[in-house]
Amino acid sequence: MRTDGRTGLVLLASCLAQFMVVLDVSVVNVALPAMRTALGFDAEGLAWVVNAYTLAFAGFLLLGGRAADYFGRRRMFLVGLGLFGFASLVGGLANDPALLLAARAAQGLGGAVLSPASLVILQTTYAEGAARAKAFGWWSAMGGVGGAAGGLAGGVLVGLLSWRWIFLVNVPVVALTVLLTLAVVRETRAEQRPGLDVAGAVLVTAGLVALVYGVVSLESSPWTSARVLGSMAGAVVLLTAFLVVQRRSRHPLVPLWxxxxxxxxxxxxxxxxxxxxxxxxxxxxxxxxxxxxxxxxxxxxxxxxxxxxxxxxxxxxxxxxxxxxxxxxxxxxxxxxxxxxxxxxxxxxxxxxxxxxxxxxxxxxxxxxxxxxxxxxxxxxxxxxxxxxxxxxxxxxxxxxxxxxxxxxxxxxxxxxxxxxxxxxxxxxxxxxxxxxxxxxxxxxxxxxxxxxxxxxxxxxxxxxxxxxxxx
CATH class of the missing domain: 1.20.1250.20 (MFS general substrate transporter like domains)
Known part of the structure; x- marks a missing residue:
């Protein structure tokens, strides 16, 4: 497929999504002191502003790719955009630490749907060869630029506006990407629909959250406390259950072999x-x-x-x-x-x-x-x-x-x-x-x-x- 105006706009939509998803991993770092002052975070809670996003993103990333194949790449791309944009709006308006952390987790879930869908959209838009390789190169570069530019973007937004704008700035970008997607992206599905290992995704994410919570709890509780031991035990049980599910599932999230x-x-x-x-x-x-x-x-x-x-x-x-x-x-x-x-x-x-x-x-x-x-x-x-x-x-x-x-x-x-x-x-x-x-x-x-x-x-x-x- 030759590169024309439509495929160029598809590339733009995919790259905008990937840039936002990766940017939001690192953009919060410069804003952390301002968030701590504004919302009263303690040191333990502050780390969760980063972790809530990355855990949700990591835990549901593979499921997000399977969902795009199952329900349609364009449809799930729009779902991911909607969730990411709404969570960004909630995060930008949050006046409570718990609400901000919930918004960050929702952002991560949206990113887990967006990222794989954006890549598969490019794969189905560009024919194999130089054009597809170039499109993949731009997509990868946007991810790298998004991660590297987080500190600079966060500093500029917090310094000139406020910490809330590191979230609110996503809203107009999401709106533009939705319009581009509706106009130029065509719906595709996998020829053979893969199974959706929802149980596997939930178990691995819950297990990781329990593990991280147990580690963070060491800051204020001893190793022998019920809080730490309970979290660690829960992590072991959940992650072991995840491995059992993967071994027995007909459509595992992660084939262990x-x-x-x-x-x-x-x-x-x-x-x-x-x-x-x-x-x-x-x-x-x-x-x-x-x-x-x-x-x-x-x-x-x-x-x-x-x-x-x-x-x-x-x-x-x-x-x-x-x-x-x-x-x-x-x-x-x-x-x-x-x-x-x-x-x-x-x-x-x-x-x-x-x-x-x-x-x-x-x-x-x-x-x-x-x-x-x-x-x-x-x-x-x-x-x-x-x-x-x-x-x-x-x-x-x-x-x-x-x-x-x-x-x-x-x-x-x-x-x-x-x-x-x-x-x-x-x-x-x-x-x-x-x-x-x-x-x-x-x-x-x-x-x-x-x-x-x-x-x-x-x-x-x-x-x-x-x-x-x-x-x-």
């Missing part, structure tokens, strides 16, 4: 570990710049610009070199650079300036992450049967969101506990806060270093005529 492919299992472990540290950078650096260095939201947003640019540069480097050097080499190099950046971050002090203590390590972490992400997707899907490519790509995206949510919960709990201990001992607030942040960054450096070691297990590139990917 796919993890016997070594490339798939190692790539997902790597992305879980790296994103568990990655999300913490935006979170902690934003709070440090505003809480310790005294930056306002606009200045903090502008201070994220080098990191945003570094993610894009790293992605371009990886995309150009991965075919020559192999995914394994790029993942190891990117993870090593990211680990070094986190180790550098761990040297922060309350008096370290932005230029001396944040600019350099921020660029190192962001550049490394930009190098890792395209290479991980390539590693996971390289040599995999074409019918599995969509499933494997969805698994990588899901692991990315799960790793971010769980990692942020663990590291924010660790930082808060360390800060509270020093505060109780009489340390000044900037010293206690910075020490908690550097403790989290030290752990993040170790975790990413482990990811670099795991990446050594990624299979070497397959040559024509070689057997299928290694299985474990």
């Amino acid at each position: 796919v993890f016997r492919i070594r490339a798939v299992s190692t790539a997902n472990v790597v992305i879980l570990l790296i994103t568990s540290a990655m999300f913490s950078m935006w979170f902690f650096v934003s709070l440090h710049m505003q809480g310790v260095l005294g930056f306002d939201a606009l200045t903090a947003g502008l201070a994220f610009l080098p990191q945003s640019a570094s993610v894009v540069v790293g992605s371009q480097i990886s995309s150009r070199l991965v075919s020559r050097l192999g995914a394994r080499a790029m993942i190891v190099a990117g993870a090593t650079l990211t680990a070094a950046g986190f180790a550098w971050f761990s040297l922060l002090t309350p008096t370290t300036s932005w230029a001396a203590g944040i600019l350099g390590p921020g660029i190192a972490v962001s550049l490394g992450m930009g190098i890792v992400f395209p290479a991980v997707t390539t590693a996971a899907t390289s040599g995999v049967d074409g019918g599995l490519a969509g499933l494997v790509s969805g698994l990588v995206t899901t692991s990315r969101q799960i790793g971010g949510a769980v990692g942020l919960s663990v590291l924010s709990t660790l930082a808060a506990a360390h800060t509270a201990t020093l505060t109780a001992e009489g340390a000044p607030a900037p010293v206690a806060s910075t020490s908690g942040t550097t403790a989290a960054f030290t752990v993040a450096a170790v975790v990413v270093a482990i990811a670099a070691l795991v990446a050594l297990l990624v299979p070497a590139p397959q040559r024509a005529g070689t057997p299928e990917p290694a299985r474990v």
Whole structure:
């Protein structure tokens, strides 16, 4: 199918949706201090502003893709847009922490429907070949730009308007995308409708929420408390039930046998570990710049610009070199650079300036992450049967969101506990806060270093005529 005016508008609608979905993962970070002041969030609740979105997004992403095939890609794309836009409006008008968290979870659910539907719409609009590859390239780039631009966009909106506009700005963009979709996107369905594993999606999401809640509860409750033990026990039961359902289901959300492919299992472990540290950078650096260095939201947003640019540069480097050097080499190099950046971050002090203590390590972490992400997707899907490519790509995206949510919960709990201990001992607030942040960054450096070691297990590139990917 040649690229014409209609297909160009379809591409625009899909890219707008993907940009919004990914942007809303990171755009809230700069606005967190303002939200805490306006709505009275405590440190535990503040982390859930990020986690409520990422958990709902990760838990229902694969189900969202199946629903698009089952009910129709255009229809589910519009449903996702409607839910995302309405939740954004509610979040922007919320005057209560619980309502804001509910809106964030609804946004994540809408994103879980939007993201896979937008990609399949492009697949059915563009014929296989150069035109489709170019469309996929734009779609992927919008995701990267959305994630990288979150800090800058959040800072500008909070600084010039208010924190509410990081949500309200989605409403006109959603309206425009709905109009484009109604005008140019045609309805398609899968030739063979897949089953919908609703039970699997609910179980895995509930299990992850219980796990994260148990970890976050450690900030105010001991390990032996009923609150923590109950949450952890609930997580084990729910996630075990999820595995049982997947094993017995005729249409499992995640066919467990796919993890016997070594490339798939190692790539997902790597992305879980790296994103568990990655999300913490935006979170902690934003709070440090505003809480310790005294930056306002606009200045903090502008201070994220080098990191945003570094993610894009790293992605371009990886995309150009991965075919020559192999995914394994790029993942190891990117993870090593990211680990070094986190180790550098761990040297922060309350008096370290932005230029001396944040600019350099921020660029190192962001550049490394930009190098890792395209290479991980390539590693996971390289040599995999074409019918599995969509499933494997969805698994990588899901692991990315799960790793971010769980990692942020663990590291924010660790930082808060360390800060509270020093505060109780009489340390000044900037010293206690910075020490908690550097403790989290030290752990993040170790975790990413482990990811670099795991990446050594990624299979070497397959040559024509070689057997299928290694299985474990």
